[in-house]
Amino acid sequence: MEFGLSEEQTLLQDSVNRFLDAQVPLDRVRAFSEQPDDQDIWQGLTELGIPGLLIPESAGGVGMGCLDAALVAEALGHHVTPSTFLGTVVMAPLALAYAGADQDELLARIASGQTRVGVAVGDAVAARQDAGITSAGSRLTGKAIFAMDCPADYYLVADSRQRLFLVAADAAGLTCQGLPTIDRTRRTAELTFDATPAQLLSDDPEVFARTVDAGRVMLAADTLGAAQNMLDQAVEYAKQREQFNRPIASFQAVKHMCAEMAAELEPCRAMIWYAGHALDELPEEARLTACHAKAHLAEVGKLVAKTATEVHGGMGFTDLVGLHYWFKRIGFNRQMLGAPELVREEAARLQGLVA
Amino acid sequence: MDLSYGPEYETFRDEVRAFIETHRDQAPSSESLRSEKALAWQRLLIEHGYTARTIPEAYGGHGAQPDILKSRIIAEEFASARVNAGLGGQGISMLVPTLLEMGTEEQKQQFIPATLRGEMVWCQGYSEPGAGSDLASLRTSAVLDGDEWVINGQKIWTSTAHLADWIFCLVRTEPEAPKHKGISFLLFRMDTPGIEVRPLVDMTGIANFNEVFFTDVRVPKHQIVGQRGDGWLVANAILGHERDSLGDPNATLTRLNALTEMMKTEHVGGERLIDNPAYRDRLMKLQGRVMAMRFNDLRILSAKINNSDAHLARMIVKLQGTELRHELEGLGVDVLGELGLAYGKSPYLRDGGSWQRHYMFFLGLIIGGGTSQIQKNIISERGLGMPKEPKFEKAI
Incomplete structure (x- = not known):
């Protein structure tokens, strides 16, 4: 019995963290928020083999698992890394694998970092009144809002019946319009389809659901990393900042805020490990743990984002310290692919608790 | 990640199950x-070897090598079979592990076997009204008079004092020394003249605790x-034991399952409680938190097996x-609405009134064994490296 990370997994996470420590300081994040170009970061991640993480070795990838991917997501969240990940590295390769699609050529291009895949499945998770996609044969019509990892070379798209399609960026009738959100470390877009030719990957709702499960665990892992960094920053700031002739870290009011954050966050680490492991190895538990990981990290992330900002006092509210990048990233992770109430209702339904 | 216990342990689990099946009629x-x-x-x-497992045979234990997984399997199987897992x-x-570490050979022989067999029942005399x-x-004093300590003072929160044969008790023996260095750890009989035990009724309506008074004992x-x-030092070695056992997520999971069951069967306004979306969301929120604590528990277990400390x-x-x-x-109380108020011998109790009783009892456990606020001090100071609050000088 071993509930923890292997040496290989620790090394993987360390190598990503080292690269991001060196190449993605806060100034780089700020620059991206003005000029959203992540080519240098993606290049560095490609040198570490990240694009092919979940792609089999036979298709040019590294052949690792979802727990490994969650560890990378945690590192990316820790550094509020402005880079494609969720669609290109996780959801697209997994959807292709779950669908049993014969796409080795595309997978090889993804693994080499040449091809990126955006993901537009949010409307199939929770249908909006002003968006949604219908399919007729292999043609898509409608609008997907809050597509992630955009613009890209391909898009993974779900229609209103949770059928998954792959669409080339240059397909006829497709437009991609950038959509600003509060989180300026992620690139989201609105995709409009007008009888756009698409390739059906799977009409099995289970393939869609498994792909979403993985996406949820990755968003939760991203929150774990981001929240841990906010807590670390808060503790460090409290030790430096003096008022009433003593570091504010010596005031019980401040210490207890930090202890509460740590007490909520620490069990989340084990939860992410388990949820990542379950995606690969425990099919019967995977969906329920993914739902709970997504919802629970959303709640703990929200608490940490608020509390860590408060520990910084007025500075936390400014752009100078830049804490708001983490605050907003945690907010993004909370709302995407199912906000906590929605995901918990799904957890209840899975257990037959909804009439 | 490897969540299996392995074939050796699964065989052991089968043995434990077979034992429980065969002998469960004998369990009290x-x-x-x-x-x-x-x-x-x-x-x-x-x-x-299903209790007192690793305590040497010389002291009345089973004498097995420590094996964290086997201990865990025993606990899991007795809990899931709802069979008494031995005396606690x-x-x-607390006392037995302390004596094993700090006691003299004579003390080990005198106290450990009888305690393990359940023939010698103990209470713990630590807390005081002012401590x-x-x-x-703490201020309960013990002064040496010839070959005897003479004890005066008062203890409080002493559970099982009314049932105990003996007490292990912290007393001040060196009044001139700094406060942490003036305390001694004494063992004595509860029927010694000069000891008075008064039950302390708490908010649950039950005397879970006592006050104990010492006059020239x-x-x-x-x-x-x-x-x-x-x-x-002696006391701190065992306070760690106590904290580890409070807040066990596996016991909480058992209650979560009982709550889910009740919400599926109990009806209000013709609807099952679980059909109320607000109640359902609160239940699911708790399920997520219990899940996180159970995985945290597995992480701690795994660290123990590897002789490392999962620290935070x-x-x-x-x-x-x-x-x-x-x-x-x-x-559990909230979803029952008015029925959540039923208490004592009310005919409207659900699950024996356990939701109401535990709701209050666990508030006691938030306070006891190191309050939540003391826990937060420990987490921030030892876990996060934040400084202690400056100490006030003694009053002038």
């Missing part, structure tokens, strides 16, 4: 702890564990575990 219910049935069951469990109490869980979170400021000089003035993961268990349990029991 939890109410009859001092009965001959309970004592016989305890002896049987020791003989098979502060003598077995709660600041335990080291005379105790033989040699009934001390460790040296004079070492009592704080372990440090937060008492705080998070007791708060979570209190909140879970509170949802």
Whole structure:
């Protein structure tokens, strides 16, 4: 019995963290928020083999698992890394694998970092009144809002019946319009389809659901990393900042805020490990743990984002310290692919608790 | 990640299950702890190594090598079969490990076997009215008079004092020394003249605790564990044991399942409780939190097997575990509406009134065993490296 990370997994996470420590300081994040170009970061991640993480070795990838991917997501969240990940590295390769699609050529291009895949499945998770996609044969019509990892070379798209399609960026009738959100470390877009030719990957709702499960665990892992960094920053700031002739870290009011954050966050680490492991190895538990990981990290992330900002006092509210990048990233992770109430209702339904 | 226990352990699990199946008729219910049935069951469990497992045979234990997974399997199987897993109490869980570490050979022989067999019941005399979170400021005094300690003072929160044969007690023996260095750890009989036990009824309506008063209680000089003035060190070795056991997520999971069951069967306005979306969301929120604490528990277990310390993961268990349990029991009260008020011998009790009783009892556990606020001090200072609050100089 071993509930923890292997040496290989620790090394993987360390190598990503080292690269991001060196190449993605806060100034780089700020620059991206003005000029959203992540080519240098993606290049560095490609040198570490990240694009092919979940792609089999036979298709040019590294052949690792979802727990490994969650560890990378945690590192990316820790550094509020402005880079494609969720669609290109996780959801697209997994959807292709779950669908049993014969796409080795595309997978090889993804693994080499040449091809990126955006993901537009949010409307199939929770249908909006002003968006949604219908399919007729292999043609898509409608609008997907809050597509992630955009613009890209391909898009993974779900229609209103949770059928998954792959669409080339240059397909006829497709437009991609950038959509600003509060989180300026992620690139989201609105995709409009007008009888756009698409390739059906799977009409099995289970393939869609498994792909979403993985996406949820990755968003939760991203929150774990981001929240841990906010807590670390808060503790460090409290030790430096003096008022009433003593570091504010010596005031019980401040210490207890930090202890509460740590007490909520620490069990989340084990939860992410388990949820990542379950995606690969425990099919019967995977969906329920993914739902709970997504919802629970959303709640703990929200608490940490608020509390860590408060520990910084007025500075936390400014752009100078830049804490708001983490605050907003945690907010993004909370709302995407199912906000906590929605995901918990799904957890209840899975257990037959909804009439 | 490897969540399997492995074939050796699965065989062991089968053995434990077979034992429980064969012998469960001999197990006492939890109410009859001092009965001959309970004592016989305890002896049987020791003989098979299902309790007192790693305590040397020379002291009446089973004498097995420590094996964390086997201990875990035993606990899991007895819990899931709802069969009494042997005697607990502060003598077995706290005094025995302390004596093994700090006691003299004579003390080990005198106290450990009888305690394990359930023939010698103990209570713990630590807290005082003026010494709660600041335990080291305790003032019950022991003064040496010839070959005897003469003890005067008062203890409080002393569970099982009314049932105990003996007490392990912290007393101040060196009034001139700094407060942590003036304490000694004494053992004495509860029927010694000068001891008065008064039950302390708490908000649940039950006397879970007592107050104990000492007036010129005379105790033989040699009934001390460790040296004079070492009592704080001796006591701290076992306080760690106590904290580890408060807030166990597996017990909380059992209650979560019971709550889910009740919400599926109990109806209000023709609807099952679980059909109320607000209640359902609160239940699911708790399920997520229990899940996180269970995985945290597995992480701690795995670290123990590897002889490492999960540090922060372990440090937060008492705080998070007791708060979570209190909140879970509170949802049980809330979903019952007016029925959540029924108490005592009310004909409208659900699950025997356990939701109401536990909701209050677990508030007691949030406070007892190191309050949540003391836990937060420990987490911030030892876990996060934040400085202590500056100390006030003694009043002028």
